[in-house]
Amino acid sequence: MLDRLSDFPWVIVRVGCALCPHRSGQYRLARLAEKFGAEAELDEVIDRIAFDCPWRPKPGGRDRGKYHPRCKARFIDVGGPVPPDMPPPMRVLKVIDGGKS
Numbered sequence: 001m002l003d004r005l006s007d008f009p010w011v012i013v014r015v016g017c018a019l020c021p022h023r024s025g026q027y028r029l030a031r032l033a034e035k036f037g038a039e040a041e042l043d044e045v046i047d048r049i050a051f052d053c054p055w056r057p058k059p060g061g062r063d064r065g066k067y068h069p070r071c072k073a074r075f076i077d078v079g080g081p082v083p084p085d086m087p088p089p090m091r092v093l094k095v096i097d098g099g100k101s
């Protein structure tokens, strides 16, 4: 179970929301850890990333009602049915024989 950024197994953190697709994006794990702290809880991180989504329930705000759509911003790779894309492997630089003597 993933709870914290430090548990996150992938280098690229992908975020998606069905209601605000323009807010979806990719973040480097190292960047998020720097900004929020490596021990930040994932729930909190997603809250901070999507905080300005118009469909996000505001803390302390009035509940707009059961049938109002809610922001569903989430980490795409966590808990999904599809295995995560692995980051591209480091390209091995081949030493090209330039015929130096």
Ligand SMILES: [Zn+2]
Binding pocket: 017, 018, 019, 020, 023, 050, 053, 054, 055, 056, 071, 072, 073
């Ligand atoms: Zn949203």
